Amino acid sequence: MDSVLSRWVLFVFVVTIAQCNVWTRADLPGTWELLVANAGIASMHTAVTRYNTVVLLDRTNIGPSRKMLPRGHCRFDPKEAVLKRDCYAHSVVLDLKTNTVRPLMILTDTWCSSGQFLPDGTLLQTGGDMDGVKRIRKFQPCEAEGFCDWVELKDVELANGRWYATNQILPDGSVIIVGGRATNTIEYYPPRDGAVLFPFLSDAEDKQMDNLYPYLHLLPNGRLFIFANNKAVLYDHENNKIVRDYPPLDGGPRNYPSAGSSAMLALQGDYSTAVIVVCGGAQYGAFIQKSTDTPAHGSCGRIVATEADPVWQMEDMPFGRIMGDMVMLPTSEILIINGAQAGTQGFEMASNPCLFPVLYRPDQPIGLRFMTLNPGTVPRMYHSTANLLPDGRVLIAGSNPHYFYKFNAEFPTELRIEAFSPEYLSADRANIRPVIEGIPETVRYGEVFDVFISVSLPVVGIVELNLGSAPFATHSFSQGQRLVKLGVTSAIPDSNGRYKIGCTGPPNGMVAPPGYYMAFAVNQGVPSVARWIQLVA
Template sequence: MSSPLHTLLIYLLTVIVTVTAKSTGKWTLLQSNIGITAMHMQLLPNDRVLIYDRTDFGASNISLPNGKCRKDRNDYVLKQDCTAHSIEFDIASNSFRPLMVQTDVWCSSASLMPDGTIVQTGGFNDGDHVVRVYKSCDECDWKEIKSGLINRRWYATNHLLPGGRQIIVGGRRQYNYEFYPRISSKQKAYTFPFLVQTNDPNLENNLYPFVFLNTDGNLFIFANNRAILFDYSRNKVIKTYPTIPGGDPRNYPSTGSAVLLPLRIVRGNVTVVEVLVCGGAPKGAFVNAQKGKFDGALKTCGRIRISDSKPKWVMETMPLARLMGDMLLLPNGDVLIINGGSAGSAGWEYGRNPVLHPVVYRPDSSLGRRFQIQTASTIPRMYHSTAILVRDGRVLVGGSNPHIYYNFTNVLYPTELRFEAFSPSYLDSQLASSRPKILPDSQTQFGYGNRVIIRFMVFGHVDPKSVYVTMVAPSFNTHSFSMNQRLLILEGGNTTKPIGQARYEVMVTTPPSCNVAPANYYLLFVVHREIPSEGIWVKIG
């Protein structure tokens, strides 16, 4: 016969298992109207979010402050516009203020720089050669550098490099790349034949290419349905990867998404580097959508170990077909797939059938058991939607405007100005006792290969094997791709030891080099039983 204590333990274990199985996240509406639709988003190191949209669709729903007006004789709609097309959202106060961007930032790209400044590049019309800089403060605003770019950049991809500059790859009818800042005024753009080879002349299915910094310092670049490992310093292809099985395009306008899977540091090195590419639209979907035929989205993901000598794609099937979905690395190493539709293509009015349910992908689970459907939103997030991870572990979600102008009536998917947050299941209140809290005396600035002590609090018994520490680079998100996104699992998670009542410390070793973690701000999390703490901002380099 069981003792009362034994019965209680069985009951508690049953409750924990039940909560874990049924907690699939929840949605919270943060703002019913932020004034603009969130086409581009970047989390800043002061817990504010920079959001902006195109400038040439006419007036937005929020005025510029103090009677300011944007005067632009090149604008296609308004030569004088007294509304804002950019805002800064303060997470802590759930408030926002309008910003003034002068030239058109439509379908542009950006990187967060090591000093916490965002450097944004290109756009459309009079903005296609412009570099814009934003440094956050209570009164700060955009600063613009005319002719900051060598070539026109529209639908390009940016990535921060180990040396602190950013590379800007491709863009519409731009089969080349360049660097910012330039080393000299005479520096030219570099031709990039791979973008010619992967270009469909009628579709340009290689826009917003997926670019990731490999741990050897080279770039993994995926465009259309092919990928290479590229030495940008010598303009040389190091390796050509197999075409993704099926051969369907995954970049804009087919618009799948991709992530660099978590990088695990073992004995001072990263030996396994993997990329996951999911969703998109099949061949011909963009042309068919223009004719009123909306093909079903792709249901497949391709996973490839790019560090292997003979890498091969391993294909997996998502529970929900999806295009225009965003893929985000969560602090515990899971991947969240969110937003998008299940038919048609990216582009004006070309997407159909919103996918309201996010999906979590668990990279370390066995093949066939990696996906879990999450709680649905009530808001369709179609073309021009965005999503970013923030420090408290939530994902902020905004945008959706499949129209050339703001359009709220008599359309399938009205322009969306609502701003919401998705809380993954690890934020369920019934799991709060297992959630670590990082103590304020933990170190926040360090170099490469340093030993660092992180102190945290958690209630109940802690198994050192259930604790690990992650670092997440805040990404720039637009058009279903999060640029510069990477997550590192630091070495030393099993060194956890108690230092007082409900208090612990863990000694970890920071990333070994700037190839693994370019110098910048990161979010650091302590993860206990797959439940991450609230993050703290750290700076490496």
């Protein structure tokens, strides 16, 4: 049996190498650029703010980073095993206009923590390890030249310790916090009546802990699709009740440490349908056996979570992939990027970087949905992130697949920040790229409003207006990620050479929770630079 398995592994390796030899960078769409040569930290948590800045976070007990705090700013912790007097930054904010970083002060350990933006645009950050396991932090973003910084709440803490938990904003603007290592409960921010037992996580747990960082998706009916291991439930958070069990997903566990990823497709039409995809992951047992070279699988499951009797539809990606990030693009396609083709999640437990991004085109028939894109050159392994930017690029950061900052390792600590530009930003499409000339700063649910755009060439067909959230990206899942396609009228030319588009805001917070969104005008598959709008009740 071992010889059969060995021949199979060799076959997969040879086929992969053959594919890589056939494709060249010039043949494939998409371009890469280096934004920052040294960000000072390796970001395991990344979030984009409404001021077009990016917050990056690492853990605090990693030892010296490569970015000093301002003079006179140090952390003092006699219990710290590495640096009791720590004058190094473990969080920074990136200015996208200048590609410069400013150090931030984070006091407690944010290792494998969770986060979500609140309706007022404040980034809520919860849990972590050691002294951070019950802590709640806030970052209220400001203009790039400002001095906003992290604030650790002193008068409130989490009811349970949260390490490897997941957050999701709810229709009323509160945040649900689900799970964590040895924490099979749910709680909320603002705090309610403590933690609530959630037995589903116990049912989904096994000896390799595959219920960590569960996948949460708020469905347009207000209920939560919660996925852990290979199981999923529909959860009524208002009554703390599991409404239904979904069929298990074939292909083994998908959550940490098996390192798949998940996204909800764009909400559109009458917003009654929600489709979830879950892709990639490690072979079961790779984590337990500490195997770094067991090939990852490339299977994806897709399910209509709102159907009466949903079933998983299976298909395969071009590559087996663990630790891939699924980024919802403004065009409703999904970019799958980062990760490795063998091993599992965890420190020094993966190999064979998957440098090829893949585009998932949900409207294509099965078998034609995946397109291989231009490969990068920087391995992005454990603790790397991917986030959509307002200009349509995707920010790529992080990779620290071992304890502490190491630069002489096979996969060194990665301080470079890159951007990947999908094909819609290519020069030959610039003349159909719309520019938003006018849009309200605030939109109420159900409100009818006008958006004005300009385009170099005459508009042909419908110009979409799509709202993209700013999620909290960590550990191959973007917490709170969603794209909502608004109802629009045909673009009508006006006397100023612009086009007017009539739009209707989302009907309620179940479709789009309150908060700030990137509003993209999309013309023939090409998005504008987004304008930030705030959805309010």
